Amino acid sequence: MSMSDKDSLVLQELCNALADGAITVAQHRRLSGLLRDSAEARQFYVRSMALSASLFQYAGEMMTEAPDARSSRPRNIIRPGAWWAIPIAAAAMLVLAFWFGSNRSIENGTGSTSEPESEEMVARLSGENGCRWTGSSIALGDELRSGQRLDLLAGAAEITFDSGAQIVVEAPASMEVASAWNAVLRRGTLKATVPAQATGFRVANAAVEVVDLGSEFSMIADENGGTEVFVQKGAVETTSQDGSQENRKRVVLHERQARRFARSGVSDVANREEKLMRLSRRLSFQRIKRPFGYAHWDFDVAKDHVLTAQTADLPAGSYEMTLKHGTALAALQTAGRWGSALNLDGNTALEASFPNLSARASRTIAFWTRISPESELSEAGPAVAWLFDGKEARLFRIGWNRNPAQGAFGVLDARMGRRTVVGMTPLRDGQWHHVAVVITPNRKNEMQIREYTDGRLEGIGVRAGGKRRGNEAVEIPTNVLAIGGTSPSSEHFRGGLDELYICDRALAQREIAYLMQTNQVVIPDLLAAD
Numbered sequence: 001m002s003m004s005d006k007d008s009l010v011l012q013e014l015c016n017a018l019a020d021g022a023i024t025v026a027q028h029r030r031l032s033g034l035l036r037d038s039a040e041a042r043q044f045y046v047r048s049m050a051l052s053a054s055l056f057q058y059a060g061e062m063m064t065e066a067p068d069a070r071s072s073r074p075r076n077i078i079r080p081g082a083w084w085a086i087p088i089a090a091a092a093m094l095v096l097a098f099w100f101g102s103n104r105s106i107e108n109g110t111g112s113t114s115e116p117e118s119e120e121m122v123a124r125l126s127g128e129n130g131c132r133w134t135g136s137s138i139a140l141g142d143e144l145r146s147g148q149r150l151d152l153l154a155g156a157a158e159i160t161f162d163s164g165a166q167i168v169v170e171a172p173a174s175m176e177v178a179s180a181w182n183a184v185l186r187r188g189t190l191k192a193t194v195p196a197q198a199t200g201f202r203v204a205n206a207a208v209e210v211v212d213l214g215s216e217f218s219m220i221a222d223e224n225g226g227t228e229v230f231v232q233k234g235a236v237e238t239t240s241q242d243g244s245q246e247n248r249k250r251v252v253l254h255e256r257q258a259r260r261f262a263r264s265g266v267s268d269v270a271n272r273e274e275k276l277m278r279l280s281r282r283l284s285f286q287r288i289k290r291p292f293g294y295a296h297w298d299f300d301v302a303k304d305h306v307l308t309a310q311t312a313d314l315p316a317g318s319y320e321m322t323l324k325h326g327t328a329l330a331a332l333q334t335a336g337r338w339g340s341a342l343n344l345d346g347n348t349a350l351e352a353s354f355p356n357l358s359a360r361a362s363r364t365i366a367f368w369t370r371i372s373p374e375s376e377l378s379e380a381g382p383a384v385a386w387l388f389d390g391k392e393a394r395l396f397r398i399g400w401n402r403n404p405a406q407g408a409f410g411v412l413d414a415r416m417g418r419r420t421v422v423g424m425t426p427l428r429d430g431q432w433h434h435v436a437v438v439i440t441p442n443r444k445n446e447m448q449i450r451e452y453t454d455g456r457l458e459g460i461g462v463r464a465g466g467k468r469r470g471n472e473a474v475e476i477p478t479n480v481l482a483i484g485g486t487s488p489s490s491e492h493f494r495g496g497l498d499e500l501y502i503c504d505r506a507l508a509q510r511e512i513a514y515l516m517q518t519n520q521v522v523i524p525d526l527l528a529a530d
Contacts, residue, residue: 007034008377008402011041012409044404119442120146122180122460126166126508127158127285141288143440144177152188158285162450163457164198164509165212167191168283180460185227191218191279197456197513204241208261211237213252218279226262228269230276231255240266293504294521295319295354299497300339302329309352312521314504321352321483334496337368337432338519341498346379349485349492354502358388358478360447364503365398366436366515370496371410371428377402380413381491384500385482388416395486398437399493400427412437412458414449421449423458432496434516440506450506455513 014031017024034041121143128140134151144150144159152171159167162180169175173188183190183203194201194212201212203219207227210217215234221227229238231253240249240261249266253259256276258269269275293313301307305323323329326348334343357363365384382397394417401413407422414421414437427433436452451459481502485492499519507515511522 007038007041008404008409010034011044011404015045040405044409119444119446119448120460121162121440121442121448122146123159123161123177124508125157126160127287128155129157129283129285130155131157132171140286141290145442146177146179149174149176156283156285158287160508160510161198161201162460162509163201164455164513165192165194165201167203168193170283180457185219185221187221187223189218189220189279191232192216195510195513197454197509207241207263209239209241211239213237217253220275224262226260228258228260228275229253230258230269230272230279232276232280290505292507292521295352295502296521297321297352297500298339299333299336299342299499302333302340302342305329307350307352315355317353317355319352319354321350321481324349324351324482326484336496336498337370337434338499341368341370341496343496344383344484344493346381346492346494350483352481352483353479354386354481355479356504357386357481357502360388360441360445361504362438362440362506364436364438364505364507364512365501366434366503366507366512367500368432368434368496368498369427370430370432371400372430372495373428375400375428375494378491379494381485381493382482383484383493383495383497385486386480387478396439397486398435412451412453414451414459416447416449419447419449421451421459423451423453425453425456425458427453432498436507436512436515438506438512452509452512455509455516457509 010030011034014027014034017027018031031045035045123144125138125140125142125144131138131152132154134153138144138150138157150157150159150169152169152173152175154171156168156170159169159177161167161177161183165181167175167183168191170189173190174186175188175190176184176186178184181198181201185203185205190203192201192203192212193216194214196214199212199214203210205219205221205227207221207225208229210219210229213235215236216232217234217236218230218232219227229236233255235252235254238251238253238259238261242248242261242263242265251259251266258272258276260267260269291313293311295309295311295314297307297309299307305328307321307329309319309321311319327345329342332342332344332348333340335341367384369383380400380402382399385395385397388394388396396414396416398412398414401407401409401411401422406420407413408424408426410426410428412423412425412427412435416439425433427435434454438450438452440448440450442448449459450457483497483500501515501521507522514520514522
């Protein structure tokens with residue numbers, strides 16, 4: 001049975017009540033009926049319960065104490081009201097574990113060559129100091145794909161992941177870029193600096209897995225299979241890889257603590273203070289300064305039916321945003337995240353000329369949005385959209401997800417034709433959220449989509465979506481940016497919109513975070529590591 005719009009909204013509410021331990025008997029019966037009758041509802045339920053279980057586990061692990069010789073396994077705290085949902089959530093986690101497991105490129109840090117090479121770009125070489133590589137040379141600024149192995153013969157390399165985590169590797173070293181959130185250190189010395197938005201970043205190998213809890217940490221993997229872990233700032237959770245899954249020891253290390261992990265077990269590190277001092281030194285790197293052009297609509301001043309953009313380093317053009325149909329702009333102005341914003345009413349659409357917008361080149365779209373919890377599915381149209389030309393004209397659009405079968409309901413949704421990427425942070429809560437979508441061509445010249453909500457990387461990659469939504473044969477010509485809708489007959493967006501930036505290259509997580517925090521374009525020198 002296909003769910004109606006009303007059923008989709010009800011299902012979201014029922015899953016939230018279940019996760020909160022506040023579901024009533026009547027609600028439980030309604031949920032059971034939806035799950036019995038609809039495969040689409042069951043798919044959404046699995047995702048929702050898996051996410052809730054994961055958040056519970058993570059919250060419990062954050063409550064762990066300092067390392068204690070008597071107990072190395074943290075206790076998880078679970079609310080009594082949700083105890084009966086745990087087996088169901090665990091089953092959901094198993095389903096997702098199987099799904100995600102089929103696409104993993106590493107298992108316990110040992111690597112796998114059974115899967116084909118990924119085309120997903122997840123990091124880049126952001127700095128180098130006398131680097132010499134084994135095999136194909138890697139140039140400064142090159143993007144790195146998921147599963148790519150880096151063998152450094154000499155020098156030091158700085159690698160910035162799309163999640164915002166930054167790793168410095170010193171030769172001789174061998175490392176694998178597993179994903180935007182994972183790396184594998186095979187041998188050598190590594191130092192990781194992880195901002196708050198990338199908390200949870202992991203580095204693993206055959207001896208230990210290290211999970212960041214907001215920190216700076218270092219690892220030294222020797223040729224004998226042992227690995228030393230040092231914490232310069234914050235805390236990390238370590239899990240020894242020796243023994244069976246049940247017997248693996250988990251230890252939380254705090255600032256200036258260290259442990260050695262090997263087949264013989266977990267032990268103290270010899271000469272800890274001396275090694276910490278050496279690992280804490282700052283290296284100098286050659287970097288590429290990457291200025292970019294942009295157009296910025298702040299929505300502070302609405303004259304008649306026109307909004308003018310501030311621009312820098314873009315092709316000549318007016319970049320004026322004009323009202324195509326709907327309510328006069330002055331009547332839509334409201335208090336925004338920075339100054340004034342537009343409160344789009346679901347009936348208003350605007351367009352702006354934007355030269356070269358349709359070219360298959362890297363772009364970043366960033367803005368603040370506020371969406372009411374009462375927003376209806378028909379109001380989940382594109383907040384921002386444009387039409388790509390080429391062999392097949394395709395609509396690129398950013399809105400919120402209204403299809404539970406494709407991800408969590410009400411989260412960031414970016415799509416290009418039938419390709420869709422969804423986030424995880426709910427936007428329909430009446431609060432201002434900063435969203436950024438980065439599009440880049442990969443090695444096959446396919447467009448890759450990354451999503452950031454409130455500065456944190458969420459959706460990455462591209463996957464096939466379902467049916468096209470609304471009138472995808474839109475009336476937007478190429479080189480035109482559409483706000484709030486695409487034509488009088490298609491779906492429209494209802495919600496707040498503030499500080500819209502369109503940039504002519506892919507911004508890194510640090511640049512997106514800087515833009516979010518200051519509402520100013522980034523100066524590349526400010527983002528360089530010390």
